[in-house]
Amino acid sequence: MAIVLAQSSAKAQSRLIDRSGTVSFYSSAPMEDIEATNNSALGIVEIPSGKAAVSILIKGFKFEKALMQEHFNENYMESDKYPKATFSGQIADPSMLAKLGSFQTEIQGQMTLHGVTKDLTMLCQFNVSEKEITVKSTFNLVVADYDIEIPKLVRNNIAKEVEVTANFKFQRND
Amino acid sequence: MKKILIVAGLLVAAGIAYGLYEFNRTGKDTSKKASDFVLQATALSAAFEMDEVKANDEYLDKVIEVEGVLLSQEVGNPTILTIKGTDMVSLRAELTTNEQLETKAGDLVRLKGVCTGLLLDVVLTECVILD
Numbered sequence: 001m002a003i004v005l006a007q008s009s010a011k012a013q014s015r016l017i018d019r020s021g022t023v024s025f026y027s028s029a030p031m032e033d034i035e036a037t038n039n040s041a042l043g044i045v046e047i048p049s050g051k052a053a054v055s056i057l058i059k060g061f062k063f064e065k066a067l068m069q070e071h072f073n074e075n076y077m078e079s080d081k082y083p084k085a086t087f088s089g090q091i092a093d094p095s096m097l098a099k100l101g102s103f104q105t106e107i108q109g110q111m112t113l114h115g116v117t118k119d120l121t122m123l124c125q126f127n128v129s130e131k132e133i134t135v136k137s138t139f140n141l142v143v144a145d146y147d148i149e150i151p152k153l154v155r156n157n158i159a160k161e162v163e164v165t166a167n168f169k170f171q172r173n174d
Numbered sequence: 175m176k177k178i179l180i181v182a183g184l185l186v187a188a189g190i191a192y193g194l195y196e197f198n199r200t201g202k203d204t205s206k207k208a209s210d211f212v213l214q215a216t217a218l219s220a221a222f223e224m225d226e227v228k229a230n231d232e233y234l235d236k237v238i239e240v241e242g243v244l245l246s247q248e249v250g251n252p253t254i255l256t257i258k259g260t261d262m263v264s265l266r267a268e269l270t271t272n273e274q275l276e277t278k279a280g281d282l283v284r285l286k287g288v289c290t291g292l293l294l295d296v297v298l299t300e301c302v303i304l305d
Binding site for chain 1: 198230234235248250252254266268288290291292293294295297299300
């Protein structure tokens with residue numbers, strides 16, 4: 001989806017791209033907290049329409065412990081079968097992008113993860129300057145919504161929801 | 175009977191030690207991993223541009239040694255290099271450090287990393303620079 005948005009043509013639209021977005025997730029569990037970060041998330045924002053897209057390679061999430069990373073990819077996310085997570089949505093109030101300063105607005109769209117597509121609305125903090133636009137959002141994902149099965153043996157040690165934090169910085173060319 | 179108990183105890187201790195080792199194991203340094211493939215950055219990019227599914231089957235999660243022309247470097251945590259691929263698809267290499275390379279844009283660079291797939295660029299993570 002992000003690729004389509006990146007390559008589609010629309011003369012009046014300015015497309016800002018960040019190839020170095022950071023997406024991390026955190027889950028607090030009785031046995032151990034689980035945390036991983038991906039430093040190569042692709043983010044695209046179209047101005048003035050306010051269309052937004054994100055694409056992430058699942059194997060790009062790095063964990064402190066190798067065993068966790070292996071379980072994440074092989075047992076839970078099946079990243080050979082579903083190598084990407086994508087989000088495509090619309091900024092609720094894109095007119096704010098034309099003004100300098102900070103503001104909060106929602107982005108509503110659809111997230112595809114583990115082959116399952118669900119509606120997702122996230123509250124985002126925007127910071128607009130003449131040189132760049134930064135976007136930060138923190139939201140929760142329910143693991144079961146995306147058909148990610150947790151083996152019974154470790155079910156009590158893994159949280160049912162994970163907190164996701166995304167940070168993007170778009171250099172302006174508009 | 176005493177011998178059996180000692181052997182059983184040793185086996186349990188070895189099992190616990192192995193379990194703890196596995197649980198706490200961190201990722202292996204890429205420089206110590208054997209390369210699964212050695213190829214030019216242009217060839218890797220072309221493979222993904224031509225057939226992403228086939229390239230994923232071949233290269234995903236593999237340790238790949240590539241050589242290519244440095245287009246830019248983004249110093250940060252980690253430092254990220256963009257290496258020339260095809261006209262449409264470049265190579266994006268995340269280093270394991272936040273160092274600034276002395277290598278300049280236009281120079282040849284050789285590195286080894288783990289392929290995680292294609293976004294706009296082919297992405298290699300855990301990269302180390304090779305001499």
